[in-house]
Structure formats: C-alpha cells, structure tokens
Amino acid sequence: MENLGYLFAGYAVVWLLLFGYMFSIAKRQKQLEKEIELLKDLKSEN
C-alpha cells in the first residue's frame, strides 16, 4: 500500500473541487432568488 497518501490527496482534491463548485452555484442561486423577490416587491410598489 505504498503511495496511499498521494491517492488520498488526489481524491480529496477532486471532492473539494466538486463540492466547492456546487456550493458556489447554490450560493449564487440563492442570491439571485433574493434579488428576484426584491424586484417583485419593487414592481408591485410601482
């Protein structure tokens, strides 16, 4: 089981990148949904 550390590092990086990217999409989606709600309020006020 030589080089197990490299294998672990390789897979850890992949999961970090994948989940980091998915988290960034979810965060941007939430921000836009908030903005849509604000704009809806503004539109109904006008």
Add this chain to the structure above:
Amino acid sequence: MERWTKWLGLLLLVGMILNLYFIFIYAPIEKTMGIVQKIFYFHVPSAFAAFLAFFVVALFSVAFLMKRNYFYDRISYASAEIGVMFTTIVLVTGPIWAKPAWNTWWSWDPRLTTTLILWFIYIGYLVLRDFTGEDERGARFAAVFAIVGFVDVPIVYFSIRWWRTIHPQPVLMGGEGSGLAPKMLFALMFSLAVFLILYFYLLLTRLRLEKARMDVNEMKKAIALQEQ
C-alpha cells in the same frame, strides 16, 4: 428542467457510489504503479468531461453567432465554467499521480503543456464574458474566441500520438501493446459514464442559475421602463 435535474442527481448519487465500489474494490491494483494508479479512474473521465464541455461551448457559440439567441450564449458560458472546473481536476490530479510515478510533479511535456494552455484559453473566455456582460459585440467576440480556442482540444487529445512524451499512451483505441485488463476497462468505462452524468447534472444546475440571471435582467428592464 427541475424534475430532470432531480432525477439526474439521484442517478448520479447511485452511479457515484457504484463507481467508487468498482474503482476501489472491483478493479485490481496495477502491478507497476501500485495503488496510486487508481487516480486514473477520475483523472481520465474528468478530461473527457472537459472535452465534452468545451465542445458544447463551441457548438452553442456557433449557434449564437447564427441565431443571436442569448440563451445559447448563456449555455456556452455555463459549459465553459464546468469545463474549466474539470480541467482543474485534470491538472491537479495529474501531478499528484506523476510525483510517485515519474518522480516529478510537472514536466513541460506536450500533453501537460497543451492541457495547461486549454485551461488558460477557457479562463480567458470566462474573464472576457464576465467583462463584456450583455454587450452584443462582446458576446460575439467571446463566441469567436471560444470556437478558435476549441482547436486546442484535438491537439491535447492527439498530443501523445503526435509527439514523444512521458505521459502514458492511450489506453482506449491505442496502438499495439496498449489497453487495460478487462476489470480495469469496465471500471474506467463506468467512471466515464458517471462523469458524463455529472457533466449534464452540473450543466442543468448551472443553467437554472443563468435562467434566474436572465429573469433578474428582464425585471430590472421592466422596472426601469415603468419608472420612465
């Protein structure tokens, strides 16, 4: 679109669990490189997913130039972002695999260098697209840039056949003496299928974001018109 995303997400979850089983339990340990070779089952599919993502970028860039439909431009932008993420995986897992196999993290080898260039090309595309915003000329320029940039994809793919390289030779459709043990080949093909699902799942999720962004822009325009 949301129903599709949910079903694809479920399929992805089951597929990924099975994928890990095939990689770590089903596929045998490679004799020369040992356990570290198992990085290959995520490294190669990531490269293929990146190629597919950049193909979609080029395809929808052509469609945008022909039809001037902004949704095509948004598909290109979303796919480029996903392609850059997959190329990042390739560029990070490669050196982690290379260190124990070649005793060096990096070599200015044709395959590695052309992949790095590919990464820079599409980072450039994303920066350009961010910078030009909704400007039509900017969108057209970015589309042309993406189509020209796609030329690097076949260069990356064929680099190990065209030039002398220390990168392993192709295991699929390679020359004499290339290929994989049946169990390894099955694990690789399964992983390729799972990464294909992952790409489409990310694309649908990312397109939902683009749809929301387009809605925000439309609403802003409508409010501005109301106020005039």
